[in-house]
Structure formats: structure tokens, C-alpha cells
Amino acid sequence: MEPEQLLPDSLLARVRGRAAEYDEQNRFFAEDLEELAAAGYLKLFVPESDGGAGLGLEAAVRCQRRLATAAPATALAVNMHLVWTGVARVLAARGDSSLDFVLQEAAAGEIFAFGNSEAGNDSVLFDSLTAATPLPDGGYSFTGTKIFTSLSPAWTRLGIFGKDPAARDGDGELVHGFIDRDTAGYRILEDWNTLGMRASQSNTTILDGAVVQPGRIFRKLPVGPNADPLIFAIFACFETLLAGVYAGIGERALVLAVEAARRRTSFKNGGRSLAQDPDIRWKVAEAALAMDALYPQLSVVAGDVDRLADHGSQWFARLVGVKLRATETARTVVDLAIRVSGGSSYFRGSELERLYRDVLAGMFHPSDDESAHNTVANAWLGPLED
Template sequence: MAPEDILPEELLERLRSRAAGYDQENRFFHEDLQDLADAGYLKVFVPEADGGRGLGLEAVAELQRRLATAAPATALAVNMHLVWTGVAHAMSARGDDSLDFVLKDAGQGEIFAFGISEAGNDSMLFDSGTVARPLPDGSYSFTGRKIFTSLSRGWTRLGTFGKDADARNGEGELVFGFLRRDEPGHETLDDWNTLGMRASASNTTLLTDAVIPAERIFRKLPVGPNKDLLIFAIFACFETLLAAVYTGLAERAFALAVDNVKRRVSAKYGGRSFAQDPDIRWKIADAAMAMDGMLPQLSAITRDVDRMVDHGPQWFPKLVGLKSRATENARYVVDLAIRVSGGSSYFRGSELERLYRDVLAGIFHPSNDESAHNTVASAWLGPLEA
């Protein structure tokens, strides 16, 4: 199935037409989300038997690239839903059905968000400052503060985790579960007023004795790095789909740059377009070569996930390297697009101005640049000596 079958040009243009307004008003993308739901976009990972498209990660990454060319903030927020459904898909393909209920719920219209990040927790999935307290009936109550909860205004299911510090003989245990929106114990703060990616509504979520019943507690893991399939699946989907969004953003910036260069005229070159300026041509070529290097890497890694290729200990370096390269590459391409498009791109309201702000968010998503380099260095050189 071609991407344009799921995201036709008419739909893309409708999403693109709203992006500037969402950004200016710092407003959540309710209309976009409804349009995407109506198009079946939120069910792309869901098996056909459950009402979805049954696509794999490579196809969904291509779709997210396409969506990001129209509405990057919308694509970034939708990523969180697609990460959870993608994780369920990847685990099911590998014989683990513990998250099949996520795919069934998504097939029935539920929307999933990612309540994982915590201020100051640079261990990410391997530790948590959120307290997970076991209750006699097997449920857990969660108390903590989750930041960057994209889709905060639209989710119906929040995937989150916390730490039961007393478990495993005092070594601690990380407990993962899904909270329903109609259940008590959670609050979305009105604190999302950022430089870019404003429509994503990645507000802070406060959990205060939020109880998740036993049937929706789906994993308990030791504190610290481990090889559980859940961890691999989250990294695989999170990093590749982030890379796809920022690559799509860069593709749009590049297309705008090419159009602007052809349209602008130069007195220096006798009224001919800036497409005849050797310096401008060099920058366009440099941006094109940067894009050419990104697209095959994204396709290759997502295809390997789908085909269950065994990269062993090199999987995590490949995944974090892809995310880091994609977000840095996108910043570079957008910067070149601004440089060749002239001063008009510096004014508020221009699409390139918005893309310039949006692309900066890429440096904050895990794995950040420092963490990615540490992961890759450790893969080749071994861990740092104590």
C-alpha cells in the first residue's frame, strides 16, 4: 500500500493549512487528530483482523516522514501513539502477546500516549523517580511527575512506569502499566508554551496515587540496563519514528529552499534567479547530499526491525545513532534552507521560520547527543572503567 493511499494530498494540504494557526495560538491539534483517526491512520500497526492496516515499521516510518512534511508537531505527537502500537506489533511478531491488548484497544479507537520522561532522570527506561506502590489486589498506585507527555490533550490511555523500591530484596523493580483517562490520580499541567512543536501539547503530567489495575500492569523489570524484549521494542520504535519525523521536516525545508532559490532574482546576475549563483548552488547541493544519506539509513534500519535481523549488541548503537544523525541532519538542512531563502524566512509567519523553531526540539528527545555517543563508544570500546 502506497503512503499516498493512507495520506492523500488532499488530507496533507488540509493538515498543512492548520499548522501555522496551531503554532501561533499554541493550540492542540484536535482537528488534525480527528482527520487522522477518520483516515485510519492511528490503526496502521493494528492487524487487519482488528480493523487496522497491519503495516510494519518501515511502512509506518515512511508515512510519518510524509505527515511531517505537512505538520511536524502533529506528526511528533502522533508518534507517541504509534510508538506504543508499534511496540505491541514488534513484540507480537516475536512471539510475545503481552501487549496485544494495546492493538485491540487501538483498533477500537483508543489513543495512547507516552508517560515515561522525568526531569533529571537520565537513566530513562532503566530507572524511575516515580513511586510505584503495590496494592493487595495486584494493582499499583503511581505517584510522580512525567514531563514532555505529548498528546497530553488527546490521549485515552497513558503508558507509564515507576519504581517499587522495596521489590527484589530492596534492589527495586520497574513497573510498567497503562492508565485510563477516565480514572483518577492524574493531572495535566498547563505548562506547554515552547519555542517550537507547540501543537504537540507535550505538557507535564502529575500522577498522584493513580491506580493501574493488575490486568493493565504488563511488565516488571529489574532496575538498570537489561535485555528484555520490551526495552528493545521501545527503543526500536521510538528512535526510528523520531528519525522519520525530523527527516520529513527536513524534506519539507529542502523543498521550500529549492522553490525559493528558483523564485528569487539576483541583480548581481542580471535579474536571473539565485539558482545561477554558485554559492547558493553549493548550499543546495550540500543539503541534497545530506538528505540522500539519511533516507536509505532510515529505510534499512526499519526494514531490519521488521525482518527481525539479529544485530546483537550493535542494535542499540544503530538505533540511537540513527536518531542522533537524523535530528542533527535535519537542523543542518533547515539551516541551509534559511540561508538560501533570504531575509523573508526570518519573519514570523513564514513556514521556514516555524520549521527552524520546530527542528530544535530534536536535540531534547532521548537519546540525546551525549547519551547516543556514549552508547556507540561503549559498543566499540567497552564501558568506561570504574
């Protein structure tokens, strides 16, 4: 199934038409979400036998790229649901059925969100500042603060993790599970007032004894890096789907640059189109060349996940590499598009002004610039010596 089938031009036009208002009002993309759900878009990874699209990761990335050309913040937030359903699919393809229930519940209309990020936790998935306290029945009580919880107004299932410090003879254990919307012991702060990606409403979530039932605990892992398939699946889906969103921002910026170059004229050159100006042409070409380098890398990396390719110790370098290339390329292309478009793009309300603010969020998503370079260096040179 092609992206145009799941996101027809008519739907994409309506999504694009609402993006500026969501941004201006700092409002959640409720209407977008309703339409996308009705179109079956939230079931990209759900098997066809269960009413889904049955897509792999590479096809889902192309869908997210297309959605982001219309509304980056909508695409970014939808990513969090798609990451969890994508993780379930990636695991299932490798013989791990531990998250099959995620696909089953997504097929029934449940919306999944990520509650993993923590302020100051640069270990990301390899440690946690949230306390996971074991309960007599096998469940856990979670207490801590999660940031950047996209889909805050709408999720019905929130994936969280925390650390049980006493487990594994005092070495600690990372416990992963899901809470439902009606679970007691959490609250959502309405604190999302940011420079960009405003419609995502990625509010802070406070866990204050939120209980995950035994049947909703799906992983217990040692603290620190490990080779569990869950870690690979999360990184694979998170990094590639995120790269797809930022590739969509760059793609849209290039289109806007071309339109501006053709629309603008030069007074000193007798009213000739700026599309004939050598400097403008160079900038447009530079943006196009940058995007052309991104598309095949993104397609190959995501496709290799689908093909069960074995890249060994190079896998994480490839995943963080495509994320970093996508976010940095998109930022460069948006900047070039603004230079081509001139001063009008500096005014509030222009699409490029919004894209400029949205694209900056790319530097904050894991893996950031420093972490990505460390990962790649370790893959090629080995870890630093003590």
C-alpha cells in the first residue's frame, strides 16, 4: 500500500490547512487525529488480517514523511504511537511475541504513547531516574517524572519504565510496562508552550505511585547497554520514523523554496524571476542535493530492518546516523529555503517561519549530535580505554 492511498491528497490538504491554527493557538491536533484514525492511519503496522495496513518499517517511514510535509507536529506526535506498534511488529518478525497485544489493541482503536524520557537522564533506555517498586502480586508501582510525552491529551496506553534498584543483587533492574488512561497515580501537566512542534502537546507526566499490573509488565532488563531485542526494536523504529518526519520537513521546505524563487522578481534586473538568478539557483540546487542524499539512506536503513539484515555491531551506528543526517539536513534545507524566500518568511504566520521553528526540535531528540558521534566512533574504533 502506497502512502498516497493512506494519505490521499484531500486528507493531506485538510491536515495542512489546520497546521497553522494549531501552532498559533498552541492546541492539540484533535481533528487531525480523528481523521487519521478514521482513515486507518494509526494501524499502519497492524496485520491486514486484523484490519490494518500490514506495512513494514520502510513503508511506514514513507507515510510519515508524507504526513510531515503537511503538519510536522502532527506527524511527530503520531510517531510515538507508531513507534510502539512498530516495535511490536519488529519483535514479532524476529519470533518475539511479547508485544503482540500492542498490535491487537491498536487494531481495536487504542492509542499508544511513550513515557520514557526523563530530564537529565542521558543514559536514555539504559538507566532510569524513575523508581519501580515491586508489589506482592507481581506488579510494580512507578514514581518519577517523564518529559516530552507526546499525545498527552489522547493516549489510552502509556509505555513507561523505571528502575528497581534492589533487584539483581543490588545492581538494579529496568522494568517496562504499560498503564491505561484510567490508571490511578499519575497526572499530566499542561506545560507544553514551546518554540515549535506545538500541536504535539508533549506535556510532562508525573508518575506518583502509578501501578502497572503484572500482565502489563513486558520486560525486565539489567541496567546498562544490552543486546535485548526490545532495545534494538525501539531504536530501530524511533530513529527511522523520526528521520522520516524530518525528511518530510526538508521536502516541504524545498518545494516552498522553488515556489518562492519562481514567484519573486528582481527590480534591478527588470522584473526577471529570481528563478533566473545564479545565486538563488545555487541555493535551490544545494537544498535539492542535500535531500537527494538523505532519501536513499533512509530507505535502505529502514528496509534493512524489514529484511532482518544483520549489521552486527554497526546497527546502532546506522540508526543514529540516519536520524542525525535527517535532522541536520532538514535544518540546512529549511535555512536555504528561507534565504531563497526572502524577508517575507521572517513574518509570523508564514509556513517557512513555522517550519524553521519545528525543525529545531530535531537536535533534542535522542540520539543527539554528541551521542550519535560517540555511538559511531565506538562502532568503528571500539570503546574508549579506561
